Amino acid sequence: MSEGAFACGGVSYGYPGSDRPVLQEVDLDIAAGRLTTLIGPNGAGKSTLVRLLSGAAAPTAGSIVFLGRPLSSWARTDMARRLAVVSQEAPLAVPQTVEEYVSLGRNPYVSAWSTLSVSDHAVVTGAVDRVGLAALARRRLTDLSGGELQRAKLARALAQEPDVLILDEPTAHLDIGHALWAFETIDELVAGGLTAICVTHDMNLASRFADDMVLLAQGRIAGSGTPATVLSVDRLSEAYQCRVQVEDHGVVGHVVLPISTDAALEVGSP
Amino acid sequence: MLTVTPRTMGLLAMAGLLSVAIMAGLVLGAAPLSPSAVLDAFLDPGADPTSTRIVRDIRLPRVAAGVFTGAALALSGALFQALLRNPLAEPYLLGVSSGAAFGAVLSLTVVTTLPGVIAGTAVTTALALLGGLVAIGVVFRVASVVGRVDTRVLILAGVVVSAFFGAGVMLVLALSRGDAFRSAVLWTMGSLNRATWTGVAMLAVCTLAAAFISFGLARHLNALALGEEAAGHLGTDVERVKRSTYFVASLVAAASVSVAGVIGFIGLVVPHAVRMIWGTDHRTLIPLSLLGGAAALVVADAIAQSVVRPLVLPVGVITAILGVPLFLILLRRSHV
Secondary structure (H helix, E strand, O other): OOOEEEEEEEEEEOOOOOOOOOEEEEEEEEEOOOEEEEEOOOOOOHHHHHHHHOOOOOOOEEEEEEOOEEHHHOOHHHHHHHEEEEOOOOOOOOOOEHHHHHHHHHHHHOOOOOOOOHHHHHHHHHHHHHOOOHHHOOOEHHHOOHHHHHHHHHHHHHHOOOOEEEEEOOOOOOOHHHHHHHHHHHHHHHHOOOEEEEEOOOHHHHHHHOOEEEEEEOOEEEEEEOHHHHOOHHHHHHHHOOEEEEEEOHHHOEEEEEEEOOOOOOOOOO | OOOOOHHHHHHHHHHHHHHHHHHHHHHOOOOOOOHHHHHHHHHOOOOOHHHHHHHHHHHHHHHHHHHHHHHHHHHHHHHHHHHOOOOOOOOOOOOHHHHHHHHHHHHHHOHHHOOOOOOOHHHHHHHHHHHHHHHHHHHHHHHEEOOEEOHHHHHHHHHHHHHHHHHHHHHHHHHOOHHHHHHHHHHHHOOOOOOOHHHHHHHHHHHHHHHHHHHHHHHHHHHHOOOHHHHHHOOOOHHHHHHHHHHHHHHHHHHHHHHHOOOOOHHHHHHHHHHHHHOOOHHHHHHHHHHHHHHHHHHHHHHHHHOOOOOOOOHHHHHHHHHHHHHHHHHHHHOO
């Protein structure tokens, strides 16, 4: 049994002024050293859950424990040394170079008035190399392709040398080759001891690479366990309000095929 | 092997530029002096007493005021651009200048004419500073909700407060007459004519303290460029950094306005130009903006004293005339 990275107990969240809760009484344990994927339809509360896990927002009810301590008791810098987040937002406010951007990952390790040490620079270079961007280190982020930008975001997170990595839809806007690369890389990192929590709509890649899977629907957990357990036709059809087909393709895991938004329609119907 | 980074090159280049600008500021003026006469004024006890007096008592405080005013404005601009995540932000966007101008105009037209009040630069400087501080406080109070500063509200509140104090300035000017009216209008144009060592010392302390704090904020400002939530994930206390940046940028702008009036474009153009050449890293941007702002204003003031001798043009006119075309070129090249 792995030690827990996160333990959520009765976690609820609602936006200020809104009657509709985004998350309702979520109980969830996320094991360390594994890849856990969060799947679910749009608006199910996946991104909200990872915002709560990362400390960007506080639950309106319930508790979250991170690496054995209440999340709210973590100092920001200590937290940033243990947890890194690859979010959906594009970092385009100012045209930083890849190297400058990845160097930000060392912020939690450097005091206010000091500069990066030789070892900090080595970590940055290592992170840039790890994602295959060494040749583009001096290029501005604004000049990168979508796939390269995603690599840069992962490198910045790796420069934090985290124990836990949260990725919010890392394969959004990526072609199948880049999406596959992203999951293979995450898989290698997990094999090296990292804990990864990945929000994704790509159930096929999630099925292939995830150790654990959590299905969220309407702010509640609609299923959790191994991908084979969670990816059942009935469960997915109910959660996504559409007809799906699930096929076991052995080495590549379970493949989910969307069939129709008409939940009653069978495969083979015109 | 010694490696020279672009940052070191930039610092050396800007320091060299500032040295040349200071020399130009001491040489040029209503009556041009030779560089050797300027050096003699400092080094040779037997130098011409008139030249020595011009250099030491008139030009040196003026150049020093230019150095610290320019540095303060460029620093303030760089900080506001980081805080608001907008390269077009500038020190006067959030009402500091209007508040300070209102204080100064009120001082020049009403307060210093009251019986028992000694008319002088110190009263106007103090009231300008007070006006700036009131504007800073009001804008911050409006934009702070439950311990959080909303930068969108900050901009809106700043623009509105700026308009309010701007109307106040016009009202006071409309009711004033004669010399008071003229001196108040001249004050709003921005000038280093009023430079005194007291004002320079106050501004120098503010600017150096602000620079020191800003160096400490630089890494967090880099993170803030990614967005507030992303900066939080990198360990930045986002609200503390936003509050600190707002107050440092505003106070240093208020201090500069209280000494030299409203001088435009330094705070907008200098950080922008530095960013275009040396990149967006605030650990480079802040020191280079300080040096670049100082050099730019001293050069502009030297030009303001030289083009229509013996008339001294308001330096704000020169910074605008030179700054606007330069900024438009930068705008075209950077597509901001």
